[in-house]
Amino acid sequence: MATTVQRWTGRETRALRQALRMSIRDFAAHLGVAERTVSKWEAGNGTVQPRPEMQAALDTAFDNASGDAQQRFVSSFRPDERRSAQATPSGSNLAVLARQRLRQTREAAGLSPEDFAILLSECLGWAPTAADVTRWELVAVPPGDVLLALDRLKGLPSGVDGDSSEPDHLAGLTAVYPSRSEFSAHLPADQLLNGARQVRAVGLSLNMLCQDYADRRWRDLMTGGATVRCLFLNPASLAIQARELEEGFPPGQLSALTKLNIETLLRIRDRLPGDLRNNLQLAVYDETLRFNVVLVDELCVAQPYLAERRGVDSPTFVIRCRQAGLYSVFEQIFESQWQRGQQV
Template structure:
């Protein structure tokens, strides 16, 4: 038998007691340095993984586990996992708490957090994200959310309704896209070919859209790809980091909503604007 805790630790390659306790101490340093070194002993740890326990762990262990796995309750972590798949999809969504008036929220303006882009698009597909959009700003590598997952006729509809769309692609002929292909372990030319294909598709739409009231502007950049950013209506911001050795599809996704105070939204809106200014315009 195995618990959900075991499955989650396997996903993070922390299924040995030594690896787990290193991570335990890292969280303990942040929460309470007095409990550094107080992680579970070997026998106790493997009982946690098997579910061979009579009750929940001690309070200091629960504090660490809650910090390691936000969005999971202790009861859920120690439930038996009956699935045959040793690496199941476990989409946990962490929703930021409602702010208390007069008290600064520790989560700033973050609405929700998803473990991957796949989990995000399952909850919020592009048809829903871009519905009634008046402005869309995007920067990433290939921008598949717009170019592969959103129908062309919907892009035409947005443009005809007056939407203003700015798309910033990683230059398919640049240096950095080759570095990213190598980092992800992909064949040379795979990302650059997909990106060029997506760019041509949007160029065709931009040049053939019948009497659009809005506009579609395309640019490229040749910098290290750090984030995929989507900003809709200057209100909602979806951000993904590009992680080492991982595809963008597999990276955590953060959703922030513009608020009256400085927060995540403002940070990444400024990142987009800076990159857009530095970008190279594409003719349509």
């Protein structure tokens, strides 16, 4: 049995921050919000409720907290105050089932995340976004009122009987974004990486991993047992010079950025306990750049590098691991290039 918060207010938010033993500044960074936002929540105590998207972020922060921190959170309330934190069955299997149910319900209706968000809003009394739907399907746990709303949507199935998933011809393809920037807006790095057990990435500078995810969060992942392998295009290679020319960058700009990102991860590795440093492995390669591939557990984010188009403007594909699907194709691309790479 575990604890779930039915509705976060400033009181529960402050209790969680204190249970995590974080300052307001650190807690705001942990959630990806401004310090004044956290201060406003806490000042309002039980009368202020964060927006729905932040309710989900607080759920995730609580779920990712250590058992000791969760116990400190519960213990901070008197028994008669614990109605908002009731015991319910939990576990990764239930989270997976919740995500599957939401995704399968949407797909059975033939709706895009945007249209499904509109349909949900008619039942919820608040308006989730397409980004919310995508996060709930991929990494976050859908809120309870969203799961209840699935039963109320007329003409849509309320169960998840069987093993249905995306149509076979999609081979695990879950979402497509016109650019990496649009993908990042829908699924930020912290939503993608928090709680990961295995991260594998190959690309050019790997900015999403090195620039968009805080050093502290990387340390938290690896001290929690996660393994990370990152394969960069060699900053001194002819391939990176060719890409600079193709994308219209001044000579040396992509090379300098890649060096900076490698140094960032090396610094993180150096600060890990000695027995954990092997959890973060880095390598470089010198080949024609074709794909940026990030594999996070059973999710793959793949992006082709197109001629005369900068990487951030290239389409991005989100792929789930499934038998005989595209995930294994990109997994093989990574493993093959990793074997040919040079360890850093």
